[in-house]
Amino acid sequence: MLDQERPGLPPDEIIRRIEKALEIDSTHSWEDVREMLVDGRCQIFWNEHGAWITEVLVSPRKRVLNVWIVAGELPEVMDLQKDVERHALTQTCDEMIVKGARFGWKNVAKEYGWEEHAVVLRHPVSGV
16 A cells, blocks of 8 residues: 555544643633634644644743644644744744643654653642
C-alpha cells in the first residue's frame, strides 16, 4: 500500500475536539473562545488536521505566548508549530508555554522541542 496523506478532519470535528479540550478545565465554552477570537484576545492557527489556540500573556518582565489548546490529529496538527512560533516572534514574545491536561502530551511535545518546565497542581475550593 502506498503512503497516502490522510484526508483530514471536517471543520465541525475540529470544533468538537476543541470543545472536548475546553471541558477539561471548564473555564470557557466554544462560544466564549469564538468571542475572544473575534475581539483579538486569542488567536487560532489551523490546518485540515486540527487547530492551535493561543493568547499573548503580558507580565512586567516577560511576554509569553500561551498555547491554550492543541486539538486534532497527530502528527499533522504539529505542523502548525512553525506558524505559531512566527506569531510569537511578531508579538515580541520571549517564549511559548503550554499546559497539557493529558500526561502523554509531554512525550509528544518533547519531540517538537518543548521542555518540561513546571508541574501544575490544582485544588478545588468549596465550602468557603
